[in-house]
Amino acid sequence: MNSTAETVPVISKVRLGRSTSSALIGGGIAIVAALAIMPYLLDERFFYHIAILVCFAAIGASSLHLIIRTGHVSLCHAAFIGVGAYVSANVVMKLGFPFVGGLVAGTLAAAGLGLMIGPVILRLTGKYFVLITFLFGEILRMVFVDWQSITGGANGLSGIPAPAPVFAEPKYFYALALLAATACVAVCGRILSSETGRFVNAIRESEQLTECVGVPVIRTKVMIFVIACGFAGFAGALIAHYARYISPPNFGPLESLNLVIMNVIGGMQTLVGPLLGAIFLVLVPEFLRGYVQLQHIMFGVILILVMAFLPAGVVGVKDWVARRMIPHDRRGEQ
Amino acid sequence: MSPLLEVHKLSRFFGGLRAVNDLSFTVSSGEIFGIIGPNGAGKSTAVNLVSGVTKPTSGKVRFQGTDVTGQPPHKLVQYGLARTFQSTTVFGNCTVEENCRRGSYLARYPGFFHSFFSTSKAGEMRQASDSRVAEVLEWLDLHRVRNVRAADLPYGAQKTLGMAISLMAWPKLLMLDEPVAGLSAAEADNVRDTIRKIRAEGISVVVIDHNMRFMAGLCDRILVLHHGQELAHGLPQDVLSDPNVIEAYLGRRYVKA
């Protein structure tokens, strides 16, 4: 009754055949690779900038995807990115550590915070988890605003140094960001394809049944949550030292929601989904520059449409079509 | 020899409702033990208490002499105490084989590190567990449907698959919550044969149901639960002819006849 199956729709009615799913993954990899090289072909400052933003979004969305795969949708992921960003900026600027020190500290701080709250909030069922993470994100945002000595308050922190002087140039920073994003996505993918991923999927589909075949459900979920928060902190550190300026709205509820949107639009069942979503959500605003409101309205409409008619996201279209064709099989639908 | 499972004065209250009240019983090795009672009698709650899904208000559960009261379910599986559920018995969205793999966490999962890097230890465990999967599927006659999606199986086969998943962990005691509810007579007979096969391997079984006929033909001993309390307890024929039981089941006017 209160299993997580209710919270994250179980969609794959008709299983993707092995060949189609590997074709999908292959296609995804090809697209990503092409996009990765593209800025170098165009060799323009602006394209490097966009590509870097895609890399950040990819880390955020794919790490949130890990949490979503356990059956929980977190609405405070951007706040963890913020923790990494502020910690790294402080470690580098106030304590004088090199960038790598900041990166490690930011990652560990976010992971540590995840470890502190994870064992408590991951006991909640899906809907309460959404609510509590929403509130927790808001608390962290208030902390970012109120803790002036560390965060610079509402004005934010400026003058954060680049990782090294050469990385002040987007062309070279892009190499760093691409490496980081590739590593992060690869680790997420490997976790999900390993035996760990098998039990993560089992937990999402039925927590109770999974617990009763011997899987330590809470421990497994906490482990995934901590890893995901760590990646968020990692992304935050990179963002801080790329943008050189950070302030609370960068890590607010709207940003957390954007990461959810990336997962929702792309599809929540495979890692390809959030990657497509990340590309989409970074590129669209660039094409709609000057129409900021319209952009947001469009994302909102997409969110409504996808949730109402296509909860599996774009990657789920195939399933959705198949389901429409086979109307007699309605079990498992919400 | 001490009994496999000892339940001592176990109680669970939900607010004012005494779902299970002062329940005691024992199950010995190789036994098929039945718990029977009308709807809402507290049968599922009793199984939840023993398997750690629900924490007891008071009382003790001992398994092979060890006190396991209040331990979480995944710990109890390590001790050898497994169960199935009344409603969600299988992972509907994946194949029969994958269902069994998901059931073999203890045998299969080498830890995060080994599985991430797919070390030789992980490979060995995977092989061992895959052969166990094949063995259990063969044993319960599910090998022919091993690539079928679980939700597409007939209802009876789903119940059997639920048992197969639980058997992956080599339990010493298997608790089945209403394994034949909603099944046709023929399917129920199949499930009964399966339960006997499981017992023949030396695994004790606790079965819950409210179908007296089914239970009488299967169980060595039966406990009748009513309003959370024991109403009768003993050999099937004795329990089923107990006037208290007949009254609880059929109403007072049947007692004399």
Place this chain on the structure above:
Amino acid sequence: MLSMLTNPTILGQIVVNGMSLSSIYILVALGFTLLFGIMRVVNFAHGEFAMLGGFAMYYLYAVFSLPWVAAILLAPLAVAIPALFLEWLVFRWFYQKMFQSMIGLLGLSIVMIYSALLTWDAFERNIPAAFDGILRFAGVILPIDRLVTIGVSALALGAFYFLMVHTRIGLAMRAAAQDVEIAGTQGIDTRKIYRVAFFVAILLAALAGALYGQVYAVSPFMGERPLFVAFIVVILGGMGSIPGAALGGLILGFTESFLGTFYGGSVASYASFGAVILLLIFRPWGLLGKPE
């Protein structure tokens, strides 16, 4: 601090502030909990309906100079009646789908905020106070506008209570909140119930927004605060529980008034968030809700 507590002026202020905050909070939260209880919809766009209520009040009272009583009566209707179209267009797809409703209605909330921004830009608009002046009563200073807020809310809550307890449709709504399937099998027209519940919920939210907008200011982003309030109140009281919404509103209103007076608004916010998070952890079904 004790001496401050015994000071009748400060005490009176805390009580009046607490009452007026509570009454607005209850209005917001009642609608939210009604939508959740009956349709299993988590309305992340609830604050935006309050925002529209604020704008409606702004136009009716400040721009069109309607008498205050007419404005406060018409503003909620001006929001709730067109909102029925949104019910048809958006909401009905999310009934009984809790998870999808959260994310989908977050989308609706964004659409509404940014549409408002396109229409009205980001500046805050003030609605002139209808009642300034104070009432002195036994040494306690009572601002009249606060008293009016309390009075209007009390009337709305009374009407709501009457609807729920003494009318057929109210009875049907309560039955549906208990169990929609059973209500459906007993011949209750769920589609109609949903529409009425939606209408009432939006009416209450818009009224709260109108009152709130007059005390503070009106802007496209003003819905954020009411949404948080609805969240906190409903979690405090128990999701879907109507008495819970009332209790939660009182607790939150008085806590904020009390802590806000002595320690400032920021401490009050942390305290209420902290309390709600603790409650979610130890008693996720809230003070008056039922565990699943």
